[in-house]
Amino acid sequence: MKPLLSMKGATIRFGGLVAVKEVTFDIRPGDLFGLIGPNGAGKTTCFNLITGMYQVSSGEILFGEDCINGARKLPPNKICELGIARTFQNIRLFGALSALENVVIGGFLRSRSSLFSALTLMPPAIKDTRALEAKAMEYLKVMDLEEDAHTRARDLPYGKQRRLEIARAMATNPKLILLDEPAAGMNPQESEQLSRTVRRIRDDYGKTVLLIEHDMRFVMNLCERIVVLDHGEEIAFGGPDDIRNNPKVIEAYLGEPV
């Protein structure tokens, strides 16, 4: 099967520091893919490379057939248009706007009505806005947030903010969705529920998922394939069982089983 996303020796240097060094892996369509490693290993930097926030120093990243970072460097909004959406480790919602409005903004990039029709409030702009709102309401339902549709994002509790970020990312209608520590700060029940939702995103909506997470139970139960980074380098790759028993991973990250 052709990979959906390929990292081909992606490297980024910040001055003398090599934050990500020749990372190479393929994500196939329909994967539930995990990216783990100790703090400062370069996981979020990988996300920033894939979404075009940073540009590779060498190597390249392909999305399908297209080079998105490397010989051709696309800006983040173009990459999102191609079909990669993300959430942020330190939640970045549009705080003063309602949950519904946040998700509408997620869907806005597929809107075709012009700025002129918005300024003059012509039928195309109104129709577009209504359609986006209806669609946004659906995504809020998927993430179990429909009751909070009109609450300001800033006023939502932490767990709901995390789910709202996923709903907003889903609204861009991506092929690949990147989740940066989606279960951080959640209690066991919440993360159990989140795990089911993420699986649904893959199974019911056909999205490919790449996620960063420190909650090992969450990752091992959910992800089918896992890459482990340490000091910017890839130290292991495989299914959950391979990773659990890999001596390098145990030394660098998991620690000895007690």
Place this chain on the structure above:
Amino acid sequence: MRFWGVRLASIAGGIGLAVLIHWIALSQLSAFGVRLVVLAGLYVTLAVSLNLINGITGQFSIGHAAFYQVGAYAAGLFTVKVFSSQPLTFMLWVPVAMIVGAVVASAAGLLVGLPSLRLRGDYLAIVTLGFGEIIRILSQNLKVVGAASGMAIEPKMLSQSPMVWLCWLLAIGSIALCRNLLQTAHGLSFLAVREDEIASSAMGINVTRTKVAAFVLGSALAGAAGGFYAHYEGFLIPTQFGMEVSFIILTMVVLGGSGSITGSVIAAVALSALPELLRNIKTIPLATVIGLTIGVIAAVSLGRRWSEQLHGPVRDRVLKLSGLTGLCLGGGYLLGLGLRALPALSEATTDGNRIRMVIFAGTLVLLMLVRPQGVLGHREFGLGKWLREPAR
């Protein structure tokens, strides 16, 4: 069909309101009053257009008077050069000249917008400040616009019959454009850029294009206002567009509540009228001034401390705080009466006109102390639900 019915009715309503203001101003007010109404209309346009850049898109611009000036000079120069060789009458010509002003000003907006896209917050503010100075100094030195001695806009068009309706039509049109924008998903993308640029671009919003659109649109409206001003005043001189004009427009936006269109409108009308209304204060005893000042200070400091402990419905809290304010002011007045017994203060009086700008500035300081988020905060004032609270 229903859509077009509502649309036509609202356009007719907008025009009707402009004509009503025109009629009231010309039939009821003195020449000075008419001037105030015109200036208020222009400031409403300026504040609403800066609110689009500053409050809605979150791009901190403090050089808005520069776009106003560019529009005024462009329209004025256009009239001076072209008017005598064309057939249009005054009434048709002024709108044409305003469009010219808008187009040139929006080009200036593009010019500032494009290079400043990578800048945020303070840095952008400095660039817009610099741009304002460049325009002012250019206009002081360019011979073609009369340099420092100014430029007369001949023939005089609006001095005999000021087209108050036109200036208010522009103001109402600006309000309508901004309001329309915020009703659509397009408008949400502008707000998204204000809230978080990184998240916006990660959600596929073209942040560059959004910012440039805001700058171009905002400066076009300011330019049209400038075009009207040029023909209304009949004479342009660089000092009319100094930095204090930029700051008063910015004050209107912040005071009304950044992002709130109705807030900008209310603040623009209030702040352009207040310094003039304060002229009506005639001679007052110095002791009263001192007493009232102490009363105001007491009201603010007590009120701020007390309001932290107050709970319950908004209306009750407002009532209690108004009561406190009334008591403090009354006390201040009585204190003033008492102070008059002092030999040093018994005869001393002050001219209202002299302390008018002090009162104006003091009012601004007070308002910001009492309501740092602006009069309306991020809310809009609506007739239907009185104070509606959509999250903005």
